[in-house]
Amino acid sequence: MDHTAQGSFFQLYYPCQETQNAEKPDWVPCREYFNGLADFIKINRTVSERIFNHLFGSFKIPAYMDAPFKSDGKCPVVIFSHGLGAFRTLYSAICAELASQGFIVASVEHRDQSASATYYFHSAQDNLVKEWMYYRTLKHGESEFPLRNKQVKQRADECILALNKLTEINSGIPVQNALKTQFDWTTLENSMDLCRIAVMGHSFGGATVIEALCKEVKFKCGVALDTWMFPLQDETFPHIKQPIFFINSEKFQWAGNISRMKKLDSAVIQRKMITIRGTVHQSFPDFTFLTGNWIGKVMKLKGEIDPEIAIDLSNKATLAFLQRHLGLEKNFNQWDPLIDGKDDNLIPGTNVTVLQSAI
Numbered sequence: 001m002d003h004t005a006q007g008s009f010f011q012l013y014y015p016c017q018e019t020q021n022a023e024k025p026d027w028v029p030c031r032e033y034f035n036g037l038a039d040f041i042k043i044n045r046t047v048s049e050r051i052f053n054h055l056f057g058s059f060k061i062p063a064y065m066d067a068p069f070k071s072d073g074k075c076p077v078v079i080f081s082h083g084l085g086a087f088r089t090l091y092s093a094i095c096a097e098l099a100s101q102g103f104i105v106a107s108v109e110h111r112d113q114s115a116s117a118t119y120y121f122h123s124a125q126d127n128l129v130k131e132w133m134y135y136r137t138l139k140h141g142e143s144e145f146p147l148r149n150k151q152v153k154q155r156a157d158e159c160i161l162a163l164n165k166l167t168e169i170n171s172g173i174p175v176q177n178a179l180k181t182q183f184d185w186t187t188l189e190n191s192m193d194l195c196r197i198a199v200m201g202h203s204f205g206g207a208t209v210i211e212a213l214c215k216e217v218k219f220k221c222g223v224a225l226d227t228w229m230f231p232l233q234d235e236t237f238p239h240i241k242q243p244i245f246f247i248n249s250e251k252f253q254w255a256g257n258i259s260r261m262k263k264l265d266s267a268v269i270q271r272k273m274i275t276i277r278g279t280v281h282q283s284f285p286d287f288t289f290l291t292g293n294w295i296g297k298v299m300k301l302k303g304e305i306d307p308e309i310a311i312d313l314s315n316k317a318t319l320a321f322l323q324r325h326l327g328l329e330k331n332f333n334q335w336d337p338l339i340d341g342k343d344d345n346l347i348p349g350t351n352v353t354v355l356q357s358a359i
């Protein structure tokens with residue numbers, strides 16, 4: 001909203017009316033995102049230009065851009081935080097599904113230099129000048145924890161800022177949107193149930209979930225997808241009182257990471273964990289759908305399991321957990337067994353053997 005790097009930048013997913021003529025949003029908004037992504041995954045730009053344009057250039061998100069908001073009653077809210085090297089549009093299979101189930105979802109774009117690319121504006125004379133911020137690689141010899149810990153704190157603040165912006169929108173405060181869209185923001189007045197707010201994220205975004213829960217009690221619960229625990233300080237864990245749902249891939253996790261999630265285990269607060277068989281780290285972002293089987297497997301964008309089945313299990317388990325801890329009156333409790341890993345494609349807890357440290 002406020003156009004500077006200190007402002008809030010997010011993609012909003014919401015339930016809408018069936019619209020005929022609305023165009024579908026671009027999946028990767030513009031070239032700089034491809035270039036940033038190429039640099040992040042360390043493939044050179046000439047190759048990437050052709051690959052990305054051929055592979056992903058024309059993809060659209062299965063949604064309608066700026067369609068009129070429609071909902072029967074107030075919508076619960078989810079703030080979504082992307083992973084290292086990702087950006088706001090890459091988790092549309094998750095965010096669009098939540099919106100189709102009645103949630104308003106803000107997928108934030110972080111300005112902590114963990115995104116492959118992001119942009120903001122600074123005002124020069126009387127017009128706004130667009131500036132690009134790219135992924136910050138670790139300097140040679142630089143230790144990683146101080147950077148990642150600083151970034152996860154900024155990411156949590158940006159999730160809280162996005163929530164504050166949604167609160168303003170919900171109360172009808174006029175929106176100064178730096179991006180010129182046709183959307184009529186006043187239709188979102190009184191659209192949100194601000195007692196039913198969750199925070200969700202993938203990998204570095206999963207760590208952001210934990211940091212945001214610690215900082216903001218308005219987040220009633222968190223869903224952390226294939227969380228990367230490294231950026232966090234264990235000292236913050238006892239202060240977190242909200243339920244957390246860890247949904248892990250089979251291939252990304254390792255003992256050190258899992259044992260830190262286990263430090264959040266509690267006898268009194270619901271802390272759940274499941275692992276989806278045959279999944280990889282990239283089974284959660286949209287890339288997992290965009291390539292053929294063999295390219296996907298070679299690039300570790302796909303696991304053994306059909307990506308649609310994997311994301312469907314993750315989304316249904318998420319909806320059941322959100323119903324339970326946001327007190328929703330929907331029928332998502334039909335998927336409660338998934339929270340306990342009761343499905344052929346799920347493992348309750350983890351498949352990683354964690355040596356219990358005898359303290």
Ligand SMILES: CCN(CC)CCN(C[C@]12C[C@](c3ccc(C(F)(F)F)cc3)(C1)C2)C(=O)Cn1c(SCc2ccc(F)cc2)nc(=O)c2c1C=CC2
Binds near residue numbers: 084202228
């Ligand atoms: C060598 C660079 N090195 C950087 C530190 C490791 C790079 N890396 C593995 C990658 C991401 C990969 C990727 C993506 C996308 C294509 C494409 F071709 F489909 F575009 C290809 C190949 C390259 C798989 C990761 O960072 C994994 N990871 C991620 S990946 C989040 C992401 C990024 C870009 C996306 F388009 C989609 C999703 N988010 C995290 O929060 C964390 C980690 C690791 C620890 C914490």
